[in-house]
Amino acid sequence: xxxxxxxPVSIYHYRRHIAPDGSTxxxxxxxxxxxxxxxxxxxxxxRTGEKVxxxxxxxxxxxxxxxxxxxxxxxxxxxxxxxxxxxxxPGLGFGDxxxxxxxxxxxxxxxxxxxLTVMVFPGLRNQSAVLxxxxxxxxxxxxxxxxxxxxxxxxxxx
Numbered sequence: 001x002x003x004x005x006x007x008p009v010s011i012y013h014y015r016r017h018i019a020p021d022g023s024t025x026x027x028x029x030x031x032x033x034x035x036x037x038x039x040x041x042x043x044x045x046x047r048t049g050e051k052v053x054x055x056x057x058x059x060x061x062x063x064x065x066x067x068x069x070x071x072x073x074x075x076x077x078x079x080x081x082x083x084x085x086x087x088x089x090p091g092l093g094f095g096d097x098x099x100x101x102x103x104x105x106x107x108x109x110x111x112x113x114x115x116l117t118v119m120v121f122p123g124l125r126n127q128s129a130v131l132x133x134x135x136x137x138x139x140x141x142x143x144x145x146x147x148x149x150x151x152x153x154x155x156x157x158x
Contacts, residue, residue, distance in 0.1 A: 006134065007145045008106070008119035010035040012042075014053060016114035026056035026072075028116050035144040038120055040097065043073040055082070055109070055116060071095065071105075071118070082107050085132070094132035096125045104128035106135055108142070117142075 014028035030042050030051035042051045054072040071079040080095035082105075091109035097120065104124035108117040119142065124131055134140050 006121065006131065006140045007143065008035065008121050008141075009144070010038055010041075010120040011142070011144060012038070012053075012118040012120070014116040014118070016116070017052065018114075024114075026054045028053050028055055036120070038097070038103075040073070040079055041071075041118060041120070045074065053079075053116075069093065071107075080105055083129070083132075085129075086136075089136075092132075092135075094128040096128050104131050106132060106140065 010033060012033045013031040015031050016024055017027040017029045018024055030053065033041075041053060043053060044051050052074070054074075055069055056072065057069055068084045069082040071082060073079060080097055082093040082095045084090065084093040084107075086092065091107075091111065093107040093109070095105045095107065097103040097105055102123055102125045104121045104127055106119040106121070106128070108119075109115070121128075121131060131140060
């Protein structure tokens, strides 16, 4: 019997930006990525050339049908809404990459460590909520597969 796990094709890593005065805001500095490149997930600042992304609350009144947070590029260009539905697991969320790619996103934010990870799953747009639920059951891996070998999960005992 062969069991397949879902793997992202790309994982982006960011670190919270700390201003010279020690304050933090909505800016996250790009650290690097694994796998396929998604240029929409990185924005280069005009003045310094640093690569960043922004994660903050969308404008407007709170609404249960609206995302908790949003991923934005420079100039307020929206990439994705980010829903964080489980209060027992703060920082874990999901969203869609929108018109730029037919992809689902899973996000993992650690406020204490100041890190943000965005995993990209192409072809699963509009399935991100289901993907998020599967993530909680262990059906989604947080790594890029290193090869195309799937191990048989059956155990043989003598």
